[in-house]
Amino acid sequence: MSDNELGTFLRARREAITPAEVGLPTGSRRRTPGLRRAELATLAGISVEYLIRLEQGRDRNPSPQVLGVLADALQLPVTERILLRRLVKEAGHDAVFCTSVVEPTRTVRPSVRAMLDRLEPTPAVLLNWIGDILAYTSGYRRFAGPLGVLDGKQPNILRYVFTDERARAAYSNWDQVADVQVAHLRQEASLQDPHVAAVADELTVTAGAPFADRLAAVPAMPRRAGTDLVAHPEAGPLRLSYETLALPDDGHRMVVHLPADEATAAALDRLNGRQPGALRSVGS
Numbered sequence: 001m002s003d004n005e006l007g008t009f010l011r012a013r014r015e016a017i018t019p020a021e022v023g024l025p026t027g028s029r030r031r032t033p034g035l036r037r038a039e040l041a042t043l044a045g046i047s048v049e050y051l052i053r054l055e056q057g058r059d060r061n062p063s064p065q066v067l068g069v070l071a072d073a074l075q076l077p078v079t080e081r082i083l084l085r086r087l088v089k090e091a092g093h094d095a096v097f098c099t100s101v102v103e104p105t106r107t108v109r110p111s112v113r114a115m116l117d118r119l120e121p122t123p124a125v126l127l128n129w130i131g132d133i134l135a136y137t138s139g140y141r142r143f144a145g146p147l148g149v150l151d152g153k154q155p156n157i158l159r160y161v162f163t164d165e166r167a168r169a170a171y172s173n174w175d176q177v178a179d180v181q182v183a184h185l186r187q188e189a190s191l192q193d194p195h196v197a198a199v200a201d202e203l204t205v206t207a208g209a210p211f212a213d214r215l216a217a218v219p220a221m222p223r224r225a226g227t228d229l230v231a232h233p234e235a236g237p238l239r240l241s242y243e244t245l246a247l248p249d250d251g252h253r254m255v256v257h258l259p260a261d262e263a264t265a266a267a268l269d270r271l272n273g274r275q276p277g278a279l280r281s282v283g284s
Contacts, residue, residue: 004057005191005219006087011055012218013074014040021075043073060091079221083187087219090190104128104195105250108135112247112254121272121279123240123257126247129188130199131158131181134252142271143257146233157181158199162207172229182214183222188251227260235267241282258282 015034019026022035022043030036037055041048046066053059062070067088071081108126113135116124121139128134133155136144144150148166149157161167161174161181171177189196203211224244232238239260246253258281259265265279 004091006060006084006091007055007057009084009087009219010051010070010074013076013080014055017074022073040070040073044069046070057091060088062088083219083221086187090192104130104132104189105252106132106134107250108252109250112250112252115254119256121268121274123268124254125157126252126254127157129185129193129251129253130195131156131185133157139268139272140257143232143235143268147230156199158185158203159206162203162211170230170232172231176223176226177228178210179214179220180223180226182211183220184253186215186219187222188253228257232267232271235271238264238267240264 014037015032017034019030019035019039022039024035024039035043037051038048041051044051044066046069050059050066054062067081067084071084076084105128112126116126116135116137119139120137122137123140123143125136125140125144126134133150136150141150147170148164149155149160151160151164158181161171161178167177168174185196185199191197191200200215204215222244224246226242228240228242230238230240240257241260242258243256244253245256259268259279260282262281265281268279269275
C-alpha cells in the first residue's frame with residue numbers, strides 16, 4: 001500500500017477538476033489534466049512550493065486551515081473532506097485509536113442481535129472492520145449460503161469477494177462490489193492497523209492485482225447504499241438494494257439487503273419458504 005496516500009489524493013483531485021469548474025480560462029496548450037499546481041495554490045492562497053511538498057509527501061502535517069482552503073478550492077464534497085482529514089491523521093501516525101492494542105471485536109451486543117431478529121426475513125449481515133461476518137438473519141443465510149459466502153470457520157466478505165470464484169459468477173457487477181469492499185477496509189480503520197495490514201498482505205498474495213490495484217488506488221469513501229445484481233443458484237436473478245448502518249462504537253457495520261423490484265421480492269419469499277408478499281420491493 002502507498003505511504004503517500006495524502007499526496008496521491010490531493011494530486012488526483014487536482015487533476016480531476018477542470019479550470020472551467022473554478023472559473024479559470026481554458027487554454028488550448030494545456031498539457032496538465034485538470035488544474036496546474038500554480039492554479040490550485042493561487043485558489044487556495046498557499047505557495048506552490050508548499051503544495052508540491054504536500055503532493056510529494058515531504059510535508060504530511062498541514063494545518064486544519066490549509067486543509068479547509070484546499071478542500072474549498074478543489075470543491076470537495078463533505079464525504080471527501082472527511083476522508084482528507086483522515087488521510088492527514090494517518091500520514092502523521094495520529095490514528096483515532098491505538099492500533100497496537102485494539103483488535104477487531106467479534107462480540108455482538110444483545111441489542112444488535114435483537115435488531116437482526118426484528119429484520120427477519122430480510123437478508124441482513126453484521127461485519128467488523130476487516131470484513132469478518134459476525135452475525136446474520138436466517139434470511140441472509142438462505143440468500144448467502146448457496147453463494148458460498150458463509151463457508152469456512154470464520155467467513156470473511158473480503159476473502160469471499162476476491163478469492164472465491166463463485167463471487168464473480170454470482171455478482172454481475174463484481175467490479176463495483178469489489179470497489180466497495182476495499183473502500184470499507186481502507187475507511188473504517190487506519191491502514192497502520194496491524195489487523196488491516198495482515199488482511200491486506202494476505203489478499204495481495206492470494207488475490208493479486210484485482211485487490212492490490214484497488215488498495216493502491218486513490219482513496220475513496222465507500223458507497224453505503226446501492227444495488228447489487230446477483231445470479232442466485234436457487235432463486236434466480238436478483239436485484240438487491242442495500243443500506244449500510246454504521247455501529248462505530250463496536251467497529252461494526254450492518255448491511256441490510258432489500259428487494260429492488262417485485263420479481264426479487266417474490267424470489268426471496270420463495271427462498272424463505274413464504275408466500276409472495278412477505279417482502280416488498282423498495283423500487284421498480
